[in-house]
Amino acid sequence: MKKNEKMVLIIGIVVILALALTGCGQTSMATKEEYPTKPLSMVIAFSAGGSSDIQARIMQKYWNKYVPEQPWVFNYKVGAGGAIGFAEIAKAQPDGYTLGGLNVPHMILQPMAQGAQFSIDDFEYISQVVTDPQVLAVQKDSPFKTWKEVIDYAKANPNKLKVGIVGTFSGHHMMLLDLQDKTGIEVTQVVYKGAADQNAALLGQEIDLMIGNVNDVMRSMENMNILGIAAEKRNDFLPDVPTLKETGLDLVSDIRRGFAVPKGTDPEKVRFLRDAFKKIQEDPDYLADMKKAGQPTDNMSGEEFDKYVHEQQEYNKNLLTKFNLIK
């Protein structure tokens, strides 16, 4: 008898749960325009405490100001240089409740060269928040005073110049390929796992030149000379460093961060998110917080970001094909 009572209880609970669930489903369908009605999952493809995470956390502060109804729940999907997390966003339910951070050119190169299981067309782009330009840096005592001297040395001594980059099929790698393509030099490429060991290698003179990001080199300014920045205009964090363009080399290379939801999300919800992000990104307090955290702000709307990603796809494809790195 007791067993039967238990069975009844269990069946009862199951039925109630089932009713509750279907009931919820119906209400949310009936009142279609209510969004968001539950917390949003924010997928971050890099570890907690990293610069992608810090940026998103700053953003969260202002999301709570402009959309106080529902918070973000952070979900770290780390691995394979971000590809695991990007795939997570691409494959999520397009119900407007999963969004996440994307990094360019990572998300373009991973499907192109490493078999990652998503494509740049799997996303609805919400906005771009950061552009972190690449720089050419040498150790303080280096004989090279300008990037032109570096190129002259490399031309005279093919494959003797040791250039440190972080990761293969990364923004650094693409810049190095572009540099070799545009100047005709041949160099030895030395690949590091992260900016920390790469910076140490430059200071220890294991490498002659390195490609770094503004965010990484700005803390080592006492020990490095920055020869040029691969950006359209000079950077607020390094105002004295000339752009490569103004010194005669047409090379622009950077990593960018933005946000996206999976393809197929209701256009109304995409518009809602784009508007909310726009408000956040125009808030002077947000901009001040970003500056304080060393995050190089570069705002772009979802439409522009979408266009930019597709342009970069072509650019990287051409470069990799030229160097026979993809078929």
Add this chain to the structure above:
Amino acid sequence: MLEHILTGFTNSMMPFNFLLIIVGLTGGIVIGALPGLTATMGVALMVPITFAMNPISGLVMLGAIYSGAIYGGSNSAILINTPGTPSSVATTFDGWPMTQKGDAEGALNASLLASAFGGVIGTLFLLFLAAPMAQLALKFGAPEFFWLCIFGLSTIASMSQGNVVKGLISGALGMLVSTIGLDPLEGLPRFTFGSYSLVQGIEVIPAMIGLFSFSQVITLVGSKNKFIAEYKGKRGATLRVAKKLWKDAKANLLRSSIIGSFVGILPGAGGEIASIISYNEAKRWDKNKANFGKGIIEGVAASESANNATIGGSLIPMLTLGIPGSAVAAVIMGALLAHGIQPGFKIFTNNAELAYTFIVSLIVVNIVMVFVGAFLIKGTARVLNVPTSYIGVAIVSLSIIGSYAIRNSMIDVMVMIFFGLVGYFGGKIGFDTGAMALGIILGPIVEDNLSRSISIAGAEGSVLKVFFTHPIALLLIILTIVSVMTPMFLTKHRSKKEAVVNDEA
């Protein structure tokens, strides 16, 4: 400078900061003791909270969590043969046998006192020798890293005495496992068998949880004992162990702490390597080498003093050059930057109060840790009084949660179970899980630096020059040869001795 040190001391003793030290230590120890929750995670989780404090208090708390977590990893290593963090792998070598012999309390206290000692020595290096140590870190290039890891791997030879071949095979299999995923030079996937999930490679922590703890549970299920090990709480264990360490392990502690401080300054090498090297060195210099691995305090002391000494070391390049010496140091640097403080040599003049308070607080942290830790040991050791059946369930749950928590992925849970089976069945045929763990931990660093050295050799025009002419590299090569030859020599020596004894008889 003395003035700054005094200010630092006064600041650390302020009630609020002192409270943060106690809270940070307790939290850190618990995080460290739980397999899968690492020091990096613990510190990263608390960074946003520090934004609400003044930067000095924030740093003091992060330092306490860091120290607590690295020490905490030894608790589970000793009690259930499961390193709570990768830094405590070598602690299992003697800590677990001590528990099995019924002296868990001895092992736990040895680990606590050694950790505090190592932590203080590491901090003294940070306080007085930051500048020269930072310069030394920069001398360490790819070939030096390569040889350092080979030196670490040579431990296998002495670790698995009597069965070097099986040890070597286990180590080699571990290194093979570590090659799964993207290769460091070309960035192309290897050994993924078409499965994209494997592109990210085998995570070290789930593999280790499997090898050590999940396999341990299977063994427990098969055993008839009601408890893991006999345990009777005795008063005054801390004092007894302190006396023993003072008498027998002074040199060992100092040597291990110095090794830890040096390894700590290298970005890309941390507690996991320092503790293994120190364990091996402690064994080499000890008169009774054969006792290592059978459950002696010296083994625990070597490993634990070394891994806590890496903390001070890892902060040296972070504070002076803006180059973090470990993942945790990187997170702490993030917190500094978020407070608008730029690391660099100038930090000692521009932000002297902050820099010195942080450093001096680490000494206070390590002293307070002895008291907080001794208090917690009384509770944690009671794990042994819980019947095996409950412990088994708890370890399985923790193993699964810990593996999943690394990067929120079920793949890691499967990896953990797979290595659990490897550890269990492998153990039956004399497979050495310690050696395999070494292979998995050191494999990627060896490969990465080998390929980097070869790239550099291409530009220099000579492989020999890159690998065999740098002074630090040469020193490491000599140490490796000595390390490999010692056990061989010892076996010969011993058989000769036995022969003499037999002759006399």
